[in-house]
Structures are given as C-alpha cells and as structure tokens.
Amino acid sequence: RPDGTRNPLQTVPLLDAITTGRYDAVFGGGRRDEEKARAKERVFSLRDEFGAWDPRRQRPELWSLYNGRHAPGEHVRVFPLSNWTELDVWQYIAREGIALPEIYYAHEREVFARNGMWLTAGDWGGPKDTETVEKRLIRYRTVGDMSCTGAVDSDATTLDAVIAEIAASRLTERGATRADDKMSEAAMEDRKREGYF
Structure with a gap:
C-alpha cells in the first residue's frame, strides 16, 4: 500500500x-x-x-x-x-563469513525522495507527479515492502565499509529507512498493541 x-x-x-x-x-x-x-x-x-x-x-x-x-x-x-544491535549483526555476518545479497551494499539505483527517504519506483504508488526520479549510490539497511522501506545514501560496497558506516551512524536502521515508523512518535508501539510483530 x-x-x-x-x-x-x-x-x-x-x-x-x-x-x-x-x-x-x-x-x-x-x-x-x-x-x-x-x-x-x-x-x-x-x-x-x-x-x-x-x-x-x-x-x-x-x-x-x-x-x-x-x-x-x-x-x-x-x-x-x-x-x-545492528552493528552486532553485521559483525556476526563478518565473523561467520555469511554471504548477503548485493542490495545490502552500495549500488547505483533509480530512486525518488519521499518523507526524507529514498524509495524505488513501483506499482505500489510511487513516484507521484511531484516526485523526481534520480540515479543515486544507495544501499538498503533493511529489506521489506518497497512502499515503506527506504534506502540510504552510501558508498559502502564491502562488508568492512558497511560495518564502519554503521559504527559511525547515529540514526537507527528503522528510523532511517522505514516510513511506517515515521508516521508518529509512537507508531511502532501502537502497531504492537494491535498485534503487529
């Protein structure tokens, strides 16, 4: 949606x-x-x-x-x-040598800005007439529904670079990339009270 x-x-x-x-x-x-x-x-x-x-x-x-x-x-x-933490997960991935899809690493992609996030165009409802598509170097910190999961600007193309980027970041994974969490201060808590995971 x-x-x-x-x-x-x-x-x-x-x-x-x-x-x-x-x-x-x-x-x-x-x-x-x-x-x-x-x-x-x-x-x-x-x-x-x-x-x-x-x-x-x-x-x-x-x-x-x-x-x-x-x-x-x-x-x-x-x-x-x-x-x-997100950093713990990435350090575990590095330690165990777990292969990940390229979407988690920086790559060039056509995106548009909405509510402070970079979203990918799709049948779900984007971009709107007022939103401009542009090519950017981005990566996804989380993967989910494309209607509410945004990418972040990044040049982290390797596992070590992703770990360094996350270690320096002060913005949480969901706070940076999930539109459903930006709907209100208590958006997640409200959804959990309704039975959301």
Whole structure:
C-alpha cells in the first residue's frame, strides 16, 4: 500500500495463523536498537488473547531467566536477538563469513525522495507527479515492502565499509529507512498493541 501503511495488512494474517495453529510461541528478529518501542520488549514478550502487546505486562528477565507461562489463548513472541544491535549483526555476518545479497551494499539505483527517504519506483504508488526520479549510490539497511522501506545514501560496497558506516551512524536502521515508523512518535508501539510483530 502507498505511503507505508502496510502493517494492518500483515497483522491480521499473522494473528489468524497464530490462532489457527494454536501456537504457544512465535519467533521474531526484532532488536532493541531498531525503534524505541522495541526497547520496552523482552526476549519473551507476552501477548494477550487478541495478540496485543501491553508494555506494562512485560515480565522481568533478570539473569536471563525467561517465563513462558501464559493463559489459554495467549502466547509469547520470542526475540532471541533482542539484545543485539545492528552493528552486532553485521559483525556476526563478518565473523561467520555469511554471504548477503548485493542490495545490502552500495549500488547505483533509480530512486525518488519521499518523507526524507529514498524509495524505488513501483506499482505500489510511487513516484507521484511531484516526485523526481534520480540515479543515486544507495544501499538498503533493511529489506521489506518497497512502499515503506527506504534506502540510504552510501558508498559502502564491502562488508568492512558497511560495518564502519554503521559504527559511525547515529540514526537507527528503522528510523532511517522505514516510513511506517515515521508516521508518529509512537507508531511502532501502537502497531504492537494491535498485534503487529
């Protein structure tokens, strides 16, 4: 959907699948440095019978002890990387020699500016008549729906250059590249309360 409003389209199928499968736990890849609301989340994040998240119901996880207990209909979302940062992930990729698609490295691409991000043209609704397409050297810090996932200006064409760029950056991955997080100060927290991952 245009303008980064795809989350409602993802939440309903997610909650339907959890209910139908009667899952006790669902794994996700969220990290605390991605967005402010994620910093309130725990490794085991309790969700109510509607899939909603309430930060006040999050249990302490002292000494890495996790409590997966939940009532019928409730479940936990498990975020094993929640204590990692984007830099930790990239350093792990380097240490383990993991190959990645070129989209994560700087490359020349036709993009247009919208709400402070570089987006790629597509059938989803961009560019608008007032938006100019230009060729830029960019890379994607995250990969997602092209209607709300932006690229960043970058000349980081190697793994070491990406790590150096991230180490120097003061802007989070989601804050730099996700339109759905720019909709309001509490956008992510609001979506999580509605059942979003």
